[in-house]
Amino acid sequence: MTEASFPAVETPTWTPIFKAQLRRTLGARRKLGWVFLAIIVAQIVALGSLGIVFGLHISTEVSQDTTQATVSPLSLGSLDEFDMGGRVDEGLAAVWLAGAASLLLSLLWPIRVWAGEPASRRDYHYAMPVRRSHHDLTRVLAGGVWVAVVSISLVLVAVLTATLFDHTSLFSRLTPWFWLNLLIAPLLVYTLASIVYVRASSRPSAWLWGGFWALSLVVTTGAAVAPDLARTFARSPVLNPIRTLIGPLFGEIAATTVTQGGDQILGWLLWSTIFLAGLWIAASTRPKRL
Amino acid sequence: MISELHNPLAGAAAVSTSALCKRYGTQIALDCLDLNVPEGAVYILVGPNGAGKTTLLRTLLDLCRADSGQAQLFGLSSTQDGPAVRSQIGYVPDSPDLSFTDYKVGELLRHHSVYFPQWDSDYAKRLTTSLEVNLDSRCSTLSKGQVRRVQLVQALAHRPALLLLDEPTDGLDPLVRDRVMGLVAEHLDTSPTTVLISTHLVHEVEGLGDHLGVLRNGRLIAQLERSELDRRLLVARGEVSDGWDLAPPFPVLSHTHRGREHAWTLWTDGQPIEDRLAATGITVRSVESLTLEGATRALLAMETSS
Numbered sequence: 227m228t229e230a231s232f233p234a235v236e237t238p239t240w241t242p243i244f245k246a247q248l249r250r251t252l253g254a255r256r257k258l259g260w261v262f263l264a265i266i267v268a269q270i271v272a273l274g275s276l277g278i279v280f281g282l283h284i285s286t287e288v289s290q291d292t293t294q295a296t297v298s299p300l301s302l303g304s305l306d307e308f309d310m311g312g313r314v315d316e317g318l319a320a321v322w323l324a325g326a327a328s329l330l331l332s333l334l335w336p337i338r339v340w341a342g343e344p345a346s347r348r349d350y351h352y353a354m355p356v357r358r359s360h361h362d363l364t365r366v367l368a369g370g371v372w373v374a375v376v377s378i379s380l381v382l383v384a385v386l387t388a389t390l391f392d393h394t395s396l397f398s399r400l401t402p403w404f405w406l407n408l409l410i411a412p413l414l415v416y417t418l419a420s421i422v423y424v425r426a427s428s429r430p431s432a433w434l435w436g437g438f439w440a441l442s443l444v445v446t447t448g449a450a451v452a453p454d455l456a457r458t459f460a461r462s463p464v465l466n467p468i469r470t471l472i473g474p475l476f477g478e479i480a481a482t483t484v485t486q487g488g489d490q491i492l493g494w495l496l497w498s499t500i501f502l503a504g505l506w507i508a509a510s511t512r513p514k515r516l
Numbered sequence: 517m518i519s520e521l522h523n524p525l526a527g528a529a530a531v532s533t534s535a536l537c538k539r540y541g542t543q544i545a546l547d548c549l550d551l552n553v554p555e556g557a558v559y560i561l562v563g564p565n566g567a568g569k570t571t572l573l574r575t576l577l578d579l580c581r582a583d584s585g586q587a588q589l590f591g592l593s594s595t596q597d598g599p600a601v602r603s604q605i606g607y608v609p610d611s612p613d614l615s616f617t618d619y620k621v622g623e624l625l626r627h628h629s630v631y632f633p634q635w636d637s638d639y640a641k642r643l644t645t646s647l648e649v650n651l652d653s654r655c656s657t658l659s660k661g662q663v664r665r666v667q668l669v670q671a672l673a674h675r676p677a678l679l680l681l682d683e684p685t686d687g688l689d690p691l692v693r694d695r696v697m698g699l700v701a702e703h704l705d706t707s708p709t710t711v712l713i714s715t716h717l718v719h720e721v722e723g724l725g726d727h728l729g730v731l732r733n734g735r736l737i738a739q740l741e742r743s744e745l746d747r748r749l750l751v752a753r754g755e756v757s758d759g760w761d762l763a764p765p766f767p768v769l770s771h772t773h774r775g776r777e778h779a780w781t782l783w784t785d786g787q788p789i790e791d792r793l794a795a796t797g798i799t800v801r802s803v804e805s806l807t808l809e810g811a812t813r814a815l816l817a818m819e820t821s822s
Contacts, residue, residue, distance in 0.1 A: 235603050235677075236633035246630040249623075250616070343615050349579050350615040354631045355603035 238356060240364065247368035251339050317388025317397065324384035325408045328377035329472065332412035336423040337431060339369035346427040362509040366420045370413055377412040381405075403490045410494055411471045417501040425508035464489055467497045529588075530555040530678055530710035531576060536585035538571055538734075545571040546582065547734035555590075558704065558711040558724050562812045563731035569714035570610045572731070573680050576712075577607060589678060603632070606671030610682040610714075612663040614655045621658070621666055622651035625673075632674035640673035646699055647692070660687035668696060672703055679703075679711045685720045693720060700724065718809040725808060730815045738815045746805040747786045749814065753779045754798040762796045769818040781806070781814040 343351060351365075352358050388394050422437070423430045449456040459466050470493035531553035538546040545568045553559040563569050574580035576587050578598045587594040589601045616624050625644075629635035644651060647665040658666065664687050671679060684700075685693045701724060703709065713721050728745055730738040752764065755776045766789065769781040778798070782789070790800050806814060 237599065237603055238631050238633055242630045246627050250627065342617060347615075349574075349609060349611075352579055353577055353602060353605075353607055353609075355599045355601075355605075356631065357599055 240356075240360070243356065243361075244364055244368060247365050248371060251365065251369040251372055317385075317391070317394045318400075320384040320388050321381060321408070324380040325411070328373075328380050328408070328412045329415055331376060332373045332416040333419050333434075335369060335373055335416055336366075336419045339365060339420070340423045340430070344423075344428055344430060345425060359506075359509040362424050363505070366417075366424065366505060366509075369420070370416055373412050373416045374409060377409055381408045407471075407490070407494075410498075414467075414471055414494070414498055414501055417498070417505055421501065421504045421508045424505065425511070462489065462493075464493050464496060467493070467500075470494060470497050528555045529553060530557070531559075531587075531589050531712060533572075533576075533587045534585055536572070536575065536582050536587055538568075538575060538580065538582045544734045546575065546585075548585065549731075549734070549736050551729060551736060552739065553710060553712055553727065555710055556708065557727045558713065559727040559729060560718065560721055560725035560808065561712060561714045561729045561731060562716060562718050562808075564716055564816070567716075567731040568734040569716075569731055570682055571734075573607075573610075573682050573712070573714055576680060577602060577605065604677040606674065606676035606679045608664070608667045608671045608679075608681045608684045610686070612660045612667070612687050614658070614663055614666065617654075617656035619655050620651065621649060621653050621655060624655055624666065625651070625669060628670050629673070635674045637673075639675070640669055643669045643672055643699065646695065661689060661692060664688055665692070665696070668699070672699070675703075675707045675709070677709060679709055679713075681711065681713045683715055683717075684713065685715070685717065697721065697724060718812050719807070722808050728808060728811065730812060732816060737818075742808070744786075745808075745811050748784050749781070749806055749811050750784055750789065750803050751779060751781050751806055751810070751814075752789065752793055752798070752800060753777070753802045754793065754800040756798055760797050764796060764798070765792050769814045 351361060354361060385394075385397075388397075419434055422434045426433045445456075448459075460469065462469060464470075470490070529552050531551060533549050533551040536546050536549040536551070538544075547568075549568075549572065551561075551572070561569055561572070571580055575582050576589060576594055578594045578601075581595070590604060592601050594601055614624060616627065619627065621644075625640060629637070629640070643649075647668065649662070649665050649669060653662070655663075655666070664684065668684065671681070679700075681700075685696060688696060697720070700711070704711065711724070713724070715721055726742045728738065728740050728742060729736055749769075756778055757776075764780050764782055766782040766784045769783060771781070772779050790803060793800050793803075
């Protein structure tokens with residue numbers, strides 16, 4: 227029996243597919259969209275309340291001493307990093323909260339990007355007439371666009387709110403690395419989490435959290451066994467991806483020098499290369515049963 | 517085993533597999549399968565549950581990788597040329613669920629159409645109207661039968677050269693089932709299409725098929741043109757006298773009797789058989805071709821007893 231000749235057909239182009247995946251990664255998140263809106267509203271309300279409290283406090287101070295309006299220290303626990311000479315910059319605290327929120331959401335975002343489609347149940351996605359690895363990566367990229375949009379939105383809301391209430395005193399001390407990291411860190415976290423969701427044929431969340439706890443165990447054990455070595459790792463954004471991702475949010479936010487910024491850039495480049503390579507490998511290798 | 521049950525099929529092959537093997541652990545899903553679906557054929561692939569039908573269709577789409585052997589569609593490899601091959605396929609999977617449950621049906625069809633530049637929107641509209649598909653329904657709220665209808669629209673509307681339908685009528689009520697089969701028949705009239713239908717409910721696709729493949733335990737035990745089947749696989753009914761101990765002069769696939777009344781399912785040479793049966797002492801009452809379902813039963817029974 228001879229083979230029939232292949233009928234000529236048009237092949238789909240990637241632009242409309244990417245747009246479809248953008249809609250898909252947003253459309254699948256109608257409910258999550260409401261969650262984001264709720265977070266933004268909650269942040270506005272929280273910061274507004276904070277502003278009102280401080281406003282009242284300032285008013286009190288002003289009424290007692292009309293020559294100088296000061297703000298009393300407010301204990302924000304771990305946010306003591308933002309203490310500037312006995313004062314807390316609540317504007318910076320707001321940006322910190324926004325950064326932390328977008329990091330958490332970017333970690334969870336792949337759950338929704340691949341909702342109902344773990345690798346073992348991705349037949350519809352894989353039955354499409356496109357290269358499957360590219361198709362996976364297109365979905366991840368589309369999800370990444372929304373991560374960027376949401377991260378920027380959260381930070382913008384925080385900055386605008388802080389500006390509105392005139393709590394931006396520490397902003398001037400922040401380096402560009404801090405601001406840039408508010409976008410880059412969520413994207414890197416999202417890429418890392420996406421590796422698991424693209425590749426794991428079942429229970430990707432279990433793999434993700436298992437990996438997180440395993441890493442925590444290694445770090446804790448490492449710190450106990452070799453504290454000097456652990457300290458070296460902990461301080462270097464190049465060696466330590468956690469430092470790369472969240473370092474600028476903690477501690478050195480205001481103190482980051484140009485040299486340290488260079489390390490930060492090196493860390494971003496190194497870990498984004500590693501994460502993207504991991505994502506590419508995950509998309510290119512399919513579970514055997516598939 | 518009757519070797520003629522694996523007659524080489526005429527014409528160019530739209531689908532052909534060569535020694536295709538697939539195991540899941542110790543379980544054999546496909547056992548050195550040589551499938552040939554001629555271009556333009558409506559090939560009914562039948563077999564009991566677990567025979568390997570779904571695995572075969574998934575292998576053709578490269579949703580499942582064979583351990584060994586090859587599958588070609590229109591001369592292209594299912595593994596090497598996946599995107600090109602899949603662009604020519606309309607696929608109704610065995611599972612009646614839609615991945616994008618948060619989408620409305622209309623949104624899902626728009627999403628699907630992006631992947632098929634040859635998508636015929638007017639035809640898609642006609643199909644949704646004929647199948648009473650509500651475009652505003654949320655996919656998560658659809659019943660099994662409604663999901664099947666959406667999957668059929670997805671499979672047909674880009675007028676693919678090859679339709680792979682895995683239990684397409686599963687979950688449909690009789691009225692809709694007839695409508696679906698009518699639509700597939702209409703589609704075949706208007707679009708040059710090769711169809712591979714996998715089913716264990718043969719009577720539901722009785723009028724469509726012109727080729728039959730019978731799969732059991734991963735092995736293709738028969739692969740025939742319908743005309744060949746009608747001509748050669750016959751059921752003969754007749755009476756015999758007391759003490760009759762001869763056998764019909766053809767391979768007997770099955771034999772039942774009630775008193776003197778006997779019925780033989782025979783694999784014949786395609787020539788008239790009445791006289792030759794009479795020569796063995798059988799008073800022939802009737803000789804008939806089998807329905808597709810009857811033929812399937814006979815072929816499956818033969819395999820069990822052999």
